[in-house]
Amino acid sequence: MLLQVRDLHVEFRTHDGVAKAVNGVSYEVDAGETLAVLGESGSGKSVTAQAIMGILDVPPGRITGGEILFQGRDLLQLKEDDRRKVRGAEMAMIFQDALSSLNPVLSVGEQLGEMFVVHRGMSRKDARAKAVELMDRVRIPAAKERVGQYPHQFSGGMRQRIMIAMALALEPALIIADEPTTALDVTVQAQVMDLLAELQQEYHMGLILITHDLGVVADVADRIAVMYAGRIVETAPVHDLYKAPAHPYTRGLLDSIPRLDHKGHELYAIKGLPPNLMAIPPGCAFHPRCPRAQDVCLTDEPPLYAVAEDGARESACHFWRETLRDA
Amino acid sequence: MDLAMSEAETLEKTPGGPLGTGPAGKPRSLWSDAWFQLRRNPVFLVSGLLILFLVVISIWPSLIASGDPLECHLSKAQEGPEPGHPFGYDSQGCDVYTRTVYGARASITVGVCATLGAALLGSLLGGLAGFFGGWWDALLSRIADIFFGIPVILGGLVLLSVVTSTTVWPVVGFIVLLGWPQVSRIARGSVITAKQNDYVQAARALGAGNGRMLLRHVAPNAVAPVIVVATIALGTYIALEATLSFLGVGLRPPTVSWGIDIANAAQSIRNAPHMLLWPAGALSVTVLAFIMLGDAVRDALDPKLR
Numbered sequence: 054m055l056l057q058v059r060d061l062h063v064e065f066r067t068h069d070g071v072a073k074a075v076n077g078v079s080y081e082v083d084a085g086e087t088l089a090v091l092g093e094s095g096s097g098k099s100v101t102a103q104a105i106m107g108i109l110d111v112p113p114g115r116i117t118g119g120e121i122l123f124q125g126r127d128l129l130q131l132k133e134d135d136r137r138k139v140r141g142a143e144m145a146m147i148f149q150d151a152l153s154s155l156n157p158v159l160s161v162g163e164q165l166g167e168m169f170v171v172h173r174g175m176s177r178k179d180a181r182a183k184a185v186e187l188m189d190r191v192r193i194p195a196a197k198e199r200v201g202q203y204p205h206q207f208s209g210g211m212r213q214r215i216m217i218a219m220a221l222a223l224e225p226a227l228i229i230a231d232e233p234t235t236a237l238d239v240t241v242q243a244q245v246m247d248l249l250a251e252l253q254q255e256y257h258m259g260l261i262l263i264t265h266d267l268g269v270v271a272d273v274a275d276r277i278a279v280m281y282a283g284r285i286v287e288t289a290p291v292h293d294l295y296k297a298p299a300h301p302y303t304r305g306l307l308d309s310i311p312r313l314d315h316k317g318h319e320l321y322a323i324k325g326l327p328p329n330l331m332a333i334p335p336g337c338a339f340h341p342r343c344p345r346a347q348d349v350c351l352t353d354e355p356p357l358y359a360v361a362e363d364g365a366r367e368s369a370c371h372f373w374r375e376t377l378r379d380a
Numbered sequence: 381m382d383l384a385m386s387e388a389e390t391l392e393k394t395p396g397g398p399l400g401t402g403p404a405g406k407p408r409s410l411w412s413d414a415w416f417q418l419r420r421n422p423v424f425l426v427s428g429l430l431i432l433f434l435v436v437i438s439i440w441p442s443l444i445a446s447g448d449p450l451e452c453h454l455s456k457a458q459e460g461p462e463p464g465h466p467f468g469y470d471s472q473g474c475d476v477y478t479r480t481v482y483g484a485r486a487s488i489t490v491g492v493c494a495t496l497g498a499a500l501l502g503s504l505l506g507g508l509a510g511f512f513g514g515w516w517d518a519l520l521s522r523i524a525d526i527f528f529g530i531p532v533i534l535g536g537l538v539l540l541s542v543v544t545s546t547t548v549w550p551v552v553g554f555i556v557l558l559g560w561p562q563v564s565r566i567a568r569g570s571v572i573t574a575k576q577n578d579y580v581q582a583a584r585a586l587g588a589g590n591g592r593m594l595l596r597h598v599a600p601n602a603v604a605p606v607i608v609v610a611t612i613a614l615g616t617y618i619a620l621e622a623t624l625s626f627l628g629v630g631l632r633p634p635t636v637s638w639g640i641d642i643a644n645a646a647q648s649i650r651n652a653p654h655m656l657l658w659p660a661g662a663l664s665v666t667v668l669a670f671i672m673l674g675d676a677v678r679d680a681l682d683p684k685l686r
Contacts, residue, residue, distance in 0.1 A: 108585050141587025148585075153578040158411075158600045167596070172587060219586060 061119035089274035151212035162200035502563025510571030612674030
C-alpha cells in the first residue's frame, strides 16, 4: 500500500476555542489508484491533505493523533528536514487556484526548473531544458517560446497545466490534487481532468483527488471517500456509490446535483448548515440535518459499518441498510 | 478573480498586447513593466535628471566649480555677486557658489548612506520578524516602537552633541538608528502579506525550504513597498541632515554642508539675504527631487494606483 492514513486527528486552537477539523480519518491509496475525497467546505478534506503533505500551519493547527504511513514510513515521525525532501520529490500537491499558486515575479520556466535545481541540484540551463520538456508533456503549445513567460500571460487552463507539470516534475509516487479544476471553466475542466488521469496512469502514481464536485469524480476516480465534520462517513467504489449510496449525507449530495430530466422541479438541498467544528453535535454529527435521524443518532456515534462483505464499502450510519434499500 | 482571468485570457490572444509584452514581443516581468511605466513618467524624468546631476557634482564638484570652498577672503565678507563669483560671498568671505556646489556631496552622501543603512537594517529585521513571527516578531516590534518614540530633534541634540568626529558617519548612524523602524514596519507588513500567498504554500508543498521560500518567493514580492518608502525617506533624511547641521549637532566644519551655511547665513539674513538663498534653494530642490522620484516609483510599483 502506497499511503495509509490511520485514525488521524487534527485540531486548530483559536481564541474562541478548539476547532476539531479532522476526527479519526483513515483512508488508503495504492499506486495507480485514484481516491476521490468528497465533502463540503470545512469537512476536513483539505486539512487531511495538508497533514499528509506536512504543510499544515502549526500553530494554530496541531496533529493530535494517528499515523500517516507512506511507503511504510510514518511521516509524522520524520524530522522536518527529511519531511521536506519527501515533499515535491515523492509526493506533490496541485492547488485549486493556479494563478495564485504561481509566483508572479518568476517566469514559469524558472518555477518549473526550480524543482530540478532544489531536489536534483541541476544547473539552471539544464533545468530550463527540463522545464520545456515538462511543458510539452502537459501539452502546452509552443513550450519552447513560452517557457520564459510569466504566469499572468497564460490562460487559466494553461496555468493549471503548469501546476500539474510542476507536481509531476520529479515523478512522485503520490499526487494530491486539491480541487484542481474548481477555478476553471467547465469546458477546460474536462481537459485538465483527462490530462491528469492520463498522466497518472502513465506514471502509475497514486492520486488523491479532493473535490466537492461529484461530476468531476465520476469519470476518473476508482474509489470515493465522503467526509463530513472531519470524519469519513462513507467509502465505496465509485460506481456503487453513485448507484446506491449507503449514507443519507451522500444521498443528499447526489440528490442536489441538477439534472436535465428534472427540469422545472425545485432542486433538492440538504437542509441546515455544515456543523460548527468547535461544537460538533453529539452522536452522529449529521443528525441535525438528517431526514432519517432517530433517537439513537443523537446519542451514539455510528462506527463505520461494513456494507460489502470484503470491506470495500463502509458507511457510518446506523441505518445504512434502510438507506441502501431506499436508494 | 474573474476579471483577472478574462484579462489574462485576452492577453493571451493578443500577443504583443499593451500590458503583458514589450515592444519587441518579449515577455515582461513586474520589474521591467515598472521600468516601462517609469520611463514614460515626466515626473520621473525631471527628478531623475536632477538627481543624476546632483550625484555627478557631488562626486566631481570641480566639474562646475573651479574654486576651493575653504579658500576665504575676510575682506570680501558678505559682499554681493561679482564676475567669477555669481552668488557672492558669505560672512567668512568664502565663495557662496563654490560652497553650494560642494555642499551637495555631504547631503547626497548622508542621504544615500542613511537610506541604504535604514533600508537594509529595517527590511532585514522586519522581514525576518514577518516571516518567522512568534516571539522574535513581538520582541522586534517592541524595539522598533521604542525607537519610534525617540523625538528626532531632541534625540539628535542629546546623542550627537557628545560626538566630536567631523565626518558624516555619526549623522548617518543616527539617522539609520531612527529610520530603520519605519522601514521595518513596512517590510514586516508586506512580508506577512506575501507569505500568505498561495504560491508560497505551493512552493512549500513542492519541497522548498525556509531560505528558498524567503529569498525567492517572499522577498521579491515584498520588496516594492520598501523601495518606495526608502526613496521618499531619502529626501527627508537629507532635510534632516540639514536640520541637525543647522542646529550645530550635525556635520561640523570644515565639512561643507548646506545646513551649516544656512545656520551661518540666518544670522545676517537682513544684511545679506543671498547667503541664505542659495544653499536653502539647493536643499529644497534636492529634497523635492528625491520626493518626486519616490512618488514616481510608487506609481510604477503599485499597480492599484495606476
